[in-house]
Amino acid sequence: MSAKACQGHAVTRDKASPPRFAYERRAPSDSKTSTEQRDKLTTLGSQATYERSLWSLGEETIGAIASPAGSGAVGVLRLSGSDAAALLERASGAKATPRRMQRRVLCEPTSGQRVDEVLACYMPGPRSYTGEDVVEVFGHGGALNMEALLELFCSLGARRAQPGEFTRRAFLNGRVDLARAEAVAEVIDARSRRALENAQSLLAGALGRELAPLRDGLIALTAELEAAIDFADELDGAPPLAEEQRAFLARLRAPLERLIDSSSAASRLDGxxxxxxxxxxxxxxxxxxxxxxxxxxxxxxxxxxxxxxxxxxxxxxxxxxxxxxxxxxxxxxxxxxxxxxxxxxxxxxxxxxxxxxxxxxxxxxxxxxxxxxxxxxxxxxxxxxxxxxxxxxxxxxxxxxxxxxxxxxxxxxxxxxxxxxxxxxxxxLPSVAEGETVVVTRRRQLDGLRRASAALGEGEAALAAGLPPELCVEHLELALEALGEVTGERFREDVLDAIFARFCIGK
The missing domain is CATH 3.40.50.300 (P-loop containing nucleotide triphosphate hydrolases)
Incomplete structure (x- = not known):
């Protein structure tokens, strides 16, 4: 993955697999700073962290047909990237007004040959699906006509998008977490109303919301244990808190176990x-x-x-x-x-x-x-x-x-x-019928939840055994890493490749 593709993210060399990288997302900026893009290199031990403006992610504009294959009254084409509005303006000969649906006649710029009469909407980033400048074009349906529109924009400089590339950019630009990005495909593929309801809950961030209190609690407990390490002399003689901390960990682990148990119903959500x-x-x-x-x-x-x-x-x-x-x-x-x-x-x-x-x-x-x-x-x-x-x-x-x-x-x-x-x-479908929790449907998410639960169990055991707080902190950090992989705070490029390869082109 190029440095350009890592904008807005911390990039950490994965020691277990030198050719690959593990990533931690950064919160995106609310304003476009293309003239002030800069690189920072901060060395922390053996790890190198690169921070760049996320906006150069959009320098390569992509395009794809977003409507289903076949004939229909209306077809949808989507563009995303820094040149999206400029490509629309070149094809239509008129300025694109942000966030307004406009009638346009699209023509070949060199020959002037008419391609189609369309409705088009320009949505500047970062307030768009991908977090980049996005244009959506609504043309007359039909495979040949939609292909002609896509070919027009490609001839002007757009690149044909890869499967799932729009949602991948949305994730990389901080518009959705990884669990919500995966839910996009589940909404499209749902084969029953119950599966659709669960997918829509995931798309709305239900899994992230359930994990957020757990993550916050783990961070607070980790800070408490690290304080006990740093200020051991000052705390000498204070009443021990290990049992209270162990009980707190057990309370944090309970909702995690419910999420893991919910996965048994995943294969039956579609019927x-x-x-x-x-x-x-x-x-x-x-x-x-x-x-x-x-x-x-x-x-x-x-x-x-x-x-x-x-x-x-x-x-x-x-x-x-x-x-x-x-x-x-x-x-x-x-x-x-x-x-x-x-x-x-x-x-x-x-x-x-x-x-x-x-x-x-x-x-x-x-x-x-x-x-x-x-x-x-x-x-x-x-x-x-x-x-x-x-x-x-x-x-x-x-x-x-x-x-x-x-x-x-x-x-x-x-x-x-x-x-x-x-x-x-x-x-x-007991967990769905009782409405206790959202159903975890992805094997990747389930694996991360199981590793987090196992690490919390080890942390509980360490506290119960009166082991040094350093060992407890190590288990809690492993749990935090696993939860971060579920929601995408930490991720690897090959994992993203596997996730988004299953998406349709145009999503």
Missing amino acids: LTVALSGAVNVGKSSLFNALLARERALVSAEAGTTRDYLEADLEWRGLRLRLVDMAGERPEGEMGALERQGRRLASERLASCDVRLRLVDGSREVRSVVRDEGLELLVLTKADRPEAQAQRGAWEVALAPWGDAALWTSAQERLGLEALLERVVELG
Whole structure:
């Protein structure tokens, strides 16, 4: 990474990997000082720190189509960099007024050939998405027309942007922290309302806000311990504070552990796969159709109507649920060759489902049902039948070990369906259903949180053992470093490469 690309950041040689660098962001300036850009070199031991004005980040102006591929009424093109406004003015022959949407006719400057009639908006930095001068152009949709617009600006001096380069610049210029930058891609890729809500919370800085008090507390405790080192003689004879400090660390660690635990729900934010399993003719396909509110599966009194499995989606409380109607279970000797093959496929699909609904016919003879491990609900079907109503009390005694994981339903009368769906969501996504915390979705973030938690645990142990404060400080500093990597106060170039390579071009 060039010195130009490191503006506004402290650059520290990473001892573990000499060719790479670790970075610490600096708060950006609120004013543009292009005429006073300067370098400072401060040597601290073996580390070198460079501070430069962040604004030369924008010397190379980039451009990209920001709207989805394909045809549409309107397409969006984005420019970012110090020449963004000048390029618009050259293409339109008119001055760009900041923060106003203006109608412009864009032409080739040399030939005068018309390219498109557009609306354009110029947003000077640092109050823009990237923190640099930004121009957004709204032209007529269509792949050929948008490519012609992009080619026009590239011919005037812009460079085609790399995937995620706009958001990368926003991060480097201090407009967003790294967790918020990653959330941009999650908002775009969300496949359910629940995933979108979580991504929007992350984009609004929810993770950074949850970590800020923890970080402030660690800094305060580190300062307290360092004071005990520097003024050991003056504090001689003062009452020991190790137990109080250890309890403080434990309180700081609790929200960190909640964030780590939330990651178990990350893979299911885009939706849950819910299996309907049980013996033949217990009402799986009937319940399947009732939940979907349409006839998707054939229903018959003949055993073995569903030979392998059927799948269909519905949305409940903003979460996509994929229902899987499994072939009925019965002794293998009663199955034909085709049904056995279908049961094998159904068993394989069952193993990959998030939540299992084990259906039992409530109108038949009462019996106990052993509860398996995993996310499972017991669903008593045909609750509207007189036989089921007559023995409901006996069923509740037999299924007492299931507690509130046993529910009554009737596909015919549509009884208990909403309660069943609520329990499915609560079981599959407990932290989201209870609203305790934002869900951590990125492996990189989870790794940093785990390292921070481990370092805090070591700090607690050191305080409990009465070890010298120097050792405790070392653990706290490791925790602070790990938290800094989560939000991007500290980062490495190769990590940024991996993060933003997954972005679409134009974002």
